[in-house]
Amino acid sequence: MAKEGEQLEKYLRDKGLSAYDVAEQMHITAQNVYYHLKRDEISMVFKERLARAGYNLFNLPIQPDVKTGAANDILQNVKTLDTEIESLKREIDYLKQLLAAKDEVIKVKDEVIAAFREGLRR
Secondary structure, eight states: OOOHHHHHHHHHHHHTOOHHHHHHHHTSOHHHHHHHHTOSSOOHHHHHHHHHTTOOTTOOSOOOOOOHHHHHHHHHHHHHHHHHHHHHHHHHHHHHHHHHHHHHHHHHHHHHHHHHHHHHHO
């Protein structure tokens, strides 16, 4: 039976992946991945982390986590929504200013009309 580190190394080679690729996906160092490639037995913790990163060569009953790309997409969508919310807040403030100015114009208009009427009565 092949050593688990060798199995992992063959699996990555067959997928065209390097230790650096896997390390980046798992948010660990490449040195950590190389350490496990040299092991006869890989720890269950590392196997679970591999499975969550989408490399489930040991067939553990674990579903991969949301892929980094999807997580980045979600983060970008949140940032976009935050930007849109800020833009809408600025637009609301501007509209409030316009309403206040409109109310002031109506008030001045009413005062002018009242003064004109008062002038006609004299």
